[in-house]
Amino acid sequence: MSLTTRVLLGLVAGLGLGILVSESGSPALLQAASAVEPVGTLFINAIRMTVIPLVAATLVVGVASTPDPRVIGRIGGRAVLLFVILLAAAAGFTALFAPPLLAYLPVDPGAAAELRASAAASAQAAEEGVRQIPTFAAWLVSLVPVNPVKAAADGAMLPLIVFSVAFGIAVAQLQAPRRDAVLGVAGGVAEASLTLVRWILLTAPIGVFALALPLAARMGLGAAGAVGGYVAVVSLGCVAFMALVLYPVAAIFGRVPLAEFARAALPAQAVAFSARSSLAALPAMIEQARDRLRLPGEVTGFLLPLAASTFRAGAGVGVTGGVLFIARLYGVELSTAQLLSVLVTVVLTSFSIPGVPAGSVIVMVPVLLAAGLPPEGIGVLLAIDTVPDMFRTATNVTADMTAAAVVGRRGRATPSVEAPAIEPAA
Secondary structure (H helix, E strand, C coil): CCHHHHHHHHHHHHHHHHHHHHHHCCHHHHHHHHHCHHHHHHHHHHHHCCHHHHHHHHHHHHHHCCCCCHHHHHHHHHHHHHHHHHHHHHHHHHHHHHHHHHCCCCCCHHHHHHHHHHHHHHHHHHHHHHHCCCCHHHHHHHCCCCCHHHHHHHCCHHHHHHHHHHHHHHHHCCCHHHHHHHHHHHHHHHHHHHHHHHHHHCCHHHHHHHHHHHHHHHHCCCCCHHHHHHHHHHHHHHHHHHHHHHHHHHHHCCCCCHHHHHHHHHHHHHHHHHHCCCCCCHHHHHHHHHHCCCCCHHHHHHHHHHHHHHCCHHHHHHHHHHHHHHHHHCCCCCCHHHHHHHHHHHHHHHHHCCCCCCHHHHCHHHHHHHCCCCHHHHHHHHHCCHHHHHHHHHHHHHHHHHHHHHHCHHHCCCCCCCCCCCCCCC
16 A cells, blocks of 8 residues: 555545544543544654755755856746746635625635634734735845755745855866765755655655644534635645646646646645645655656746745635635725735745745735725635635645646756766655
8 A cells, every 4th residue: 555545544544533533522532532633743844854864965966066056047037937827826716716605605704704803813813924924025135045954944935045046156166076975964864864854754644644633622513604615615626726827837837747747746745735845745746746747847946946935826826815704704895906806915925935734824914905804804814715725725735736737848858967866766
């Protein structure tokens, strides 16, 4: 049985048992379900501890090993353009898809009043998260880290990527003996990190089960009304965007058979869905892009780490859907100009989403302000974001794989850079 199948079985078993526990109403069973949650947290922490050395070493090897450094520039330029196009497509798709469905939501005035009160009570926590979002000038300055080691310790991926790419370019300029020595160390770190990930992924079914069980036990089948409708609309929107946009783009523009792309994306989707982290799914993306899609090394070693760290297509669906839901909840009709401002702001702010759970909700404040909606509304979304975040993260990694397939199609099967080679995890 493949690892992917075992992970999916762990997810289904955790969700099913959690729903039974929730429906039983037994305090002892609920407490027992909560007791397994640390096991899931350990699994996520184990995956995340490999991300920094994996991303930094892979980028250095990918950039420094490229025979022509201009290839990295061309790939980066095409990738950023494709990121923006897919983000705009996600936001526009949701703007067309969500309103007709949200119009059917039963927004009871009393329930809406309670939700607004809950939002106001959560506003302080939301504002604390918003204060962590830098201004554009501060964000621009932070791209060049004063201390790359501190950036790595803080989990600041974009500054770390800037340093790693610059360092890789510098390594490429060294004389062959010294360049090979540095690349040997960096390649060894990347290989060791991927091997460590392979060992950790052997425990994935247990970790995913331990994450899904307490989640389902807390939520059960009780999410109904407007809140349940919002969760359903965003989740369905993510699935529809993947099926109707991302998969066809990979098949048509990436020239990958649809079934082959679906099989390649599935392991990363399973990890992303349970872990709610695009970076946690990065090893699975690299492995499948290299071994199944046969993409060139500059794509697996440069583009995928870049995409996993900065590109979040799921925000195009999630943030746009969240804003439309808040408008519905507060009884605000958005004009065409307001809706356009929402779409533009979603695309621009998605690149500043922090790599934390509910990060998309935190950066929703400027989008709400652009639409003239009360930012206190994110208090509602923060409390129910777990399930939508799972679908958004799965959308993120699917879009990453789509971008890799499209950008890497010309070099497929003839890689110019060797990615670190390990035995497949599944």
